[in-house]
Amino acid sequence: MKDIVILSASFLIMTLTRYVFAVLGLLLILKFYPFIKESLRSNNQQNLYKLSAYLVLLLLPFLLWFKYVYYIESEKDIGLSYFNRFKDTEPFYNIKAGLGLIKHAEVSNINGIPAFISLFIPMTGLRSWIFSISLILSFISGFVLQFKDKNSRNLFFAVLLIMIGLVFAGTGFSRYWLFMLPAYILGFYYFFRILFPENKTFILAGKIIAILYVINELRLNFKIINEFL
Numbered sequence: 001m002k003d004i005v006i007l008s009a010s011f012l013i014m015t016l017t018r019y020v021f022a023v024l025g026l027l028l029i030l031k032f033y034p035f036i037k038e039s040l041r042s043n044n045q046q047n048l049y050k051l052s053a054y055l056v057l058l059l060l061p062f063l064l065w066f067k068y069v070y071y072i073e074s075e076k077d078i079g080l081s082y083f084n085r086f087k088d089t090e091p092f093y094n095i096k097a098g099l100g101l102i103k104h105a106e107v108s109n110i111n112g113i114p115a116f117i118s119l120f121i122p123m124t125g126l127r128s129w130i131f132s133i134s135l136i137l138s139f140i141s142g143f144v145l146q147f148k149d150k151n152s153r154n155l156f157f158a159v160l161l162i163m164i165g166l167v168f169a170g171t172g173f174s175r176y177w178l179f180m181l182p183a184y185i186l187g188f189y190y191f192f193r194i195l196f197p198e199n200k201t202f203i204l205a206g207k208i209i210a211i212l213y214v215i216n217e218l219r220l221n222f223k224i225i226n227e228f229l
Helices: 002-017 019-041 045-074 093-099 113-119 129-145 150-169 174-195 199-228
Strands: none
Touching: 002 019, 002 045, 019 045, 019 150, 093 150, 113 129, 113 174, 129 150, 129 174, 150 174, 174 199
16 A cells, blocks of 8 residues: 555655656556455455555645646637647647757757767767667667566566657757666666676766766866856
């Protein structure tokens, strides 16, 4: 019960910050199912009543969000709409933009898959289908090799669901992927340790990458400061 309530609260908070996280509800259902099944089997209705009460309380913040959306949609003079924002665009517009096949009207660069490389080399505007697909296949292959581990498998499904959700949202912005960077690096580790079994190789690579990131941060600082001089 405690685990499910904590997971549900985390899920709802994340969904309120970025609605694309709603796709993680699929994983939450997998957690709910055995609990509900066991409660029904043991005829423990008290657990189900408690869970229902907790979920109702957790859902209360969404009532404010629905009220906000209703206000936005009903006030035509505001000029904003969640549902008619791109009504004049071609079919599958968001999906194409999310994949990086076309440039979204609200941004200056193509995002989606070719922008994946920019997550590791930020503030450069770098776009590359070859490098990005290579990196994506590497971290996916790493998790597939580690598929027997339940925690790694759940993490992989969570990351994959969010990435697919971002494609459907039409964003594909690398800044939205940033919080998933530890999972990407873990997938790289799983993949490359097949080629380099010695951990010393990864420690050395990690130190080199850390130094490069520090140098890049210094570069960005100088760039930003120079813009204001």
